[in-house]
Amino acid sequence: MRLPDIQDHLRRYRVGIAGAGGLGSNCAAALARCGVGTLVISDFDRIEEGNLSRQYYFTDQVGMMKTTALKENLARINPEVFVIIYQKKLDPENIPVIFSGCDVIVEAFDKAEMKEMLIETVQTLMPGIPLVVGSGLAGWGMSNEIRCRKVDDTFYVCGDESSETTDEMPPMAPRVGMVASMQANVVIEILMEMN
Template identity: 55%
Template sequence: MQIEEIKKRLSSKTVGIAGCGGLGSNCAVAMARVGIGRLIIVDFDVIVESNLNRQYFFFDQIGQKKVFALAENIRRINPLTTVTPFDLKLGPDEILAVFGGCDLIVEAFDQAEMKEMIVETVSLSLPSIPLIVGNGMAGLGKSNQLRVEKLSENLFVCGDGCSEISAEQPPLAPRVGIVANMQANMALQILLGNKNQEEL
């Protein structure tokens, strides 16, 4: 497919991004670069210096709300992508209200409890919307263990499935960025019409 055809098809699509940290900020930027029509980005957090080791923000944005800083960064990259930021903490009710009209949802939380909550909520209440989860990307090396798997009709999981963050195994730009871009790549594949496990 040629780039103009890709951009044309993506320009009518809306992607919801749940969380604007390491996964969400990098995934959102990748989606904007390829010409997604609209991004709905949600986070309640503020940028701190330690975020800059992996998140798509700049030193002079420390102290700003992540959703508004990310909306500004995306506007500078591709002003044709419409960004709708929500400064709030997502629970089941908010997920339905904010992401109910999306073509696809990217899970980009950091806490396992929140990941579990969104997978359950979307599986139960928005089963026709594909959900792409990031699961297991802390530490360094082991690039070949990062993978994409289709677990059920609309549930896709990117990551190694086991590397949890800890003091000894912090989240770092390379592996987090790989998984964020795997999520964006899977999103592209789905939005352009292919959900086959064989072609992941």
């Protein structure tokens, strides 16, 4: 399949992204470049200067809401992508509403507790919707420890599944970007098999 045909196919789908930090912003950029039709992005944070070490934002966007800035950046990458943003803290009540109609959902939170909440909500209240989770991306090096595991048809995990971010093991652009790209790659794989 040639790229224009692939883009025609991907245009028909809607992908939800829970979180617009390191994983979410980089994953969204990759999906926009591929030509996924609609991206639904939810985040409630503002951009801080420290975020620029790994997140898809620019110096003149510090202080902006991440969702607003990301929508702006995605439009500069590919104006044909329809981007829907929510400035909300996600919870078990609003997740099924915000991401209703999504063909795939990307988990892109920072805290493990939030990851758990999203996974439990999607897997129990939105059965059959594939979920692509990121787990384990701290530090640098160890490229080959990062992998993608298909747990089952509705659940995929990308990351090393063992490194946790701490002050001594901060999240850094290369490994965060690798996991975000891997999540985007799984999303494309899932969408290319749909018809």
